[in-house]
Amino acid sequence: MPTEILDIAVFTTLAALVATIVMLPPGIGLAWVLARHQFRGKAIVETLASLPLVMPPVATGLMLLWLVGRRGPVGRALAPFGIEIVFTPAAVVLAMAIMGLPLLVRTARAGFEQVTKRYEQMAETLGARPWRVFTTVTLPLASRNILAGALLGFTRALGEFGATIVVAGSIPGRTRTLAVGIYTYTETGQDARAASLLAVSVTLAFGAALIANRLARVD
Amino acid sequence: MADAATRMPPQFELRFLMTQGAFTVAADLEIAARAIALFGPSGSGKTTILEVIAGLRSPKQGRITVCGRILCDTDTHTNVPVRDRHVGYVPQDVLLFPHLDVRRNVTYAQPRRRHIDMPDLDQLLGLTTLMDRKVSGLSGGERQRVALARALYSGPDVLLLDEPLAAVDLARRRLILDTLVAIRDELRVPLVYVTHSPEEARAIADYAIVLDEGNVIAAGVPDDVLP
Numbered sequence: 099m100p101t102e103i104l105d106i107a108v109f110t111t112l113a114a115l116v117a118t119i120v121m122l123p124p125g126i127g128l129a130w131v132l133a134r135h136q137f138r139g140k141a142i143v144e145t146l147a148s149l150p151l152v153m154p155p156v157a158t159g160l161m162l163l164w165l166v167g168r169r170g171p172v173g174r175a176l177a178p179f180g181i182e183i184v185f186t187p188a189a190v191v192l193a194m195a196i197m198g199l200p201l202l203v204r205t206a207r208a209g210f211e212q213v214t215k216r217y218e219q220m221a222e223t224l225g226a227r228p229w230r231v232f233t234t235v236t237l238p239l240a241s242r243n244i245l246a247g248a249l250l251g252f253t254r255a256l257g258e259f260g261a262t263i264v265v266a267g268s269i270p271g272r273t274r275t276l277a278v279g280i281y282t283y284t285e286t287g288q289d290a291r292a293a294s295l296l297a298v299s300v301t302l303a304f305g306a307a308l309i310a311n312r313l314a315r316v317d
Numbered sequence: 318m319a320d321a322a323t324r325m326p327p328q329f330e331l332r333f334l335m336t337q338g339a340f341t342v343a344a345d346l347e348i349a350a351r352a353i354a355l356f357g358p359s360g361s362g363k364t365t366i367l368e369v370i371a372g373l374r375s376p377k378q379g380r381i382t383v384c385g386r387i388l389c390d391t392d393t394h395t396n397v398p399v400r401d402r403h404v405g406y407v408p409q410d411v412l413l414f415p416h417l418d419v420r421r422n423v424t425y426a427q428p429r430r431r432h433i434d435m436p437d438l439d440q441l442l443g444l445t446t447l448m449d450r451k452v453s454g455l456s457g458g459e460r461q462r463v464a465l466a467r468a469l470y471s472g473p474d475v476l477l478l479d480e481p482l483a484a485v486d487l488a489r490r491r492l493i494l495d496t497l498v499a500i501r502d503e504l505r506v507p508l509v510y511v512t513h514s515p516e517e518a519r520a521i522a523d524y525a526i527v528l529d530e531g532n533v534i535a536a537g538v539p540d541d542v543l544p
Contacts, residue, residue, distance in 0.1 A: 216412055219373050222399040223406040224426035225471055234425075238416045 102270070103291065107298045110275040113187060114255035117194035118248050125202035125251070126244060130236070132203070133210035151200040155260025159193060162265045166192065189266035190273050194258045198251030205250060209243025210236065246310065253306045257299070276302070326351050326523070327475070327507040333379025333389075335369055342366065342531040344379075352501050352508040354522035356515065356543060361528040363511040364409070367477045370509065371406045372399040384474045384507065403429065405468030405506070409479040411460050413452040419463050420448045426471035433472050433504060441499055442466050457484035461493055469506065476500065479511045497521055515543040 128147055132140070150158050166172045166183040173183065183189050213236055221231045237244070259277035266273040268282045276299050283292035329348040334341065342362035355363040368374045370381060372388065375396065381389040383404070388397045413422050423444065424435075439445055442462045447455070455463065461481055468476060481497070482490045498521065500506050512518050518525050519539045527535040527542050535542040 214412075216408070217414060219399065220406070220408070220412045220414070221425070223371055223373075223402070223404055224467070225400050225403075225429075226425075227400060235414060 100291070100294065103294045103298065105271065106274055106276060106279045106295060107302070109187075110256060110277075111302065113190045113275065114194055114252050114258075117191045117198060117255045118252045120191060121195040121199045121202055121251055122244075122248060125199055125247070126206055126237075129203045129206035129244075129247075130210050130232075133207045147203050148200045150197050150261075155197060155258070156264055157260075158196060159261035159264030162189075162193060162196060162261060166265070184265060185267045185269060185273060187266075187273060190262055190275060193261035193265050194255035197258050197261055198254040201254055202244075202247040202251040205247030206240065206244045209240035209247070212243070213239040249306065249310050253303065253310070256302055256306065325349070327384045328382070329353065329384075329507075329509075330380060330382040331366070331370075333369060333376035333381060335365060335374060335376045335379075337365075337374070340365075340531060342369075342528075344526070344533050346526065346533065346536055348524055348536075350507070350522070350524035352510060352522040352524070354518035354525040354539060354543075355509065355511045355528060356513075356518050356525055357528035358513070360530075362531040363528055364479055365531075366526075366528075367406065367479055367509060367511060370402075370475070371404050371477055372397065372402050373406075386474065403471075403474040405471070405473035405476045407461075407464045407468050407476070407478050407481060409483055409511075411464035411484075413455075413460060413463055413467070415452060417452070418448075419444070419450050419452060419455070422452060422463055423448075423466045423470055425467060428470060429472045431472045433469050435470075437504070438466050438469060441496060441504070457486065458489040458493065461485055462496075465496070465500070469500065469504065473506060475507050475509060477509050480513065481510070482512075482514075482517060494520055515539075518543055 132144060132147070163184060164170050166189070168174070168177065168184070176183065183192060217235050217239060218231050221235045226234065257277055258275070259281065262275055263278050263281070268274050268278045274282065276295055280292050280295045280299065283289070283295065326349045329350070331344045331346045331348070334343045342365045344366065355366055357363055365374060369376055370383065370388065376389065376391065378391045379389070380387070380392070387395055388402050389395060414425065417425070423438070442465060444462065444466055447459055447463060452460065452463065461484065465481070478497070482493055485493055494517065497508065501508055501521070508521065510518070510521055522539050525537065525539040525542050526533055
């Protein structure tokens with residue numbers, strides 16, 4: 099396999115992994131809040147959390163660009179520290195994380211909703227403080243769904259295209275991912291390279307789907 | 318040190334009104350007893366009383382004290398959090414943590430200063446052979462023993478038991494009942510015991526509360542108030 103193709107495959111997999119790790123804490127937190135709490139504006143938070151699922155990914159990418167671009171509020175805040183996000187690997191991770199987050203939140207939320215509150219109450223009667231209840235009872239009992247959600251988020255990140263190309267571009271050796279690479283090579287008539295990336299994509303997707311199905315089977 | 322016979326029995330105060338939708342449970346009792354039986358048909362409010370003591374439900378008004386310690390007093394806005402109530406609660410479905418093995422279930426609570434030593438618990442409940450097993454493979458009687466051990470491990474001020482013999486086969490009932498008597502007399506942990514059975518209530522309790530539709534219809538020495 100040409101080095102360039104291998105580099106793109108490794109970069110995409112690593113970026114998707116980092117994106118999955120990045121989305122886990124806010125994803126789990128948000129899923130738990132939505133599953134366990136009633137508050138004003140909950141419907142708005144729910145809708146916002148699922149927005150990347152229903153919006154065109156390119157539109158999500160454009161919103162991210164406005165947010166973290168040089169003139170955007172986040173971009174401007176980070177500029178004094180010499181941090182730039184747009185058209186960097188960080189932008190790839192950001193786009194992947196934002197696009198994968200709704201899948202994680204939905205699946206993890208269903209997991210938290212399935213955990214009987216009475217287990218948590220039992221832990222409380224045994225003297226456990228809220229954080230201990232969460233980490234030793236709630237989280238382990240919802241872990242299957244969280245894992246499944248993380249895997250869904252990861253596979254979504256692997257295939258991310260629309261938001262990535264807007265906010266990170268297609269810079270060879272820097273921000274080019276599998277999906278973006280396939281598009282770029284096809285556009286520029288490099289069909290052999292596009293086909294190689296396609297083969298890698300299919301292999302990775304096959305592997306991820308296989309693991310997901312196994313996870314779903316194991317009791 | 319005074320022995321069990323000469324000790325003052327533990328003091329309880331159950332004065333509260335609890336409403337949940339149309340259902341109301343009310344009690345107005347001051348009790349000195351080592352074991353209290355809550356007796357009555359299904360839906361009479363027995364479990365609700367256990368949950369009010371454990372802090373899992375809050376009374377609309379009233380005052381709960383266990384062994385002289387105020388757990389809840391709506392007049393002074395006192396409401397001790399569940400985790401600080403020092404109760405050992407064994408619900409009817411025991412609710413062992415399904416993702417932890419027996420050992421980690423039993424030792425889930427942080428032992429308090431006045432806790433019960435593991436060898437004593439083991440001797441009382443015969444846990445050695447169960448310790449490394451998964452909870453999913455336990456029989457009804459074994460689950461009950463593990464749940465009792467988990468509730469006792471931290472050294473609770475009171476043990477709240479919701480029909481502990483319901484899921485235990487007849488042959489094992491006597492065994493568990495003897496164990497509960499030992500918990501009451503040797504470990505000196507007072508019991509509040511929910512049951513449908515007047516025989517069980519007589520065997521374990523020195524005070525019985527008879528409930529019907531959320532109201533206390535009789536309370537006193539078991540032989541006087543139980544059918």
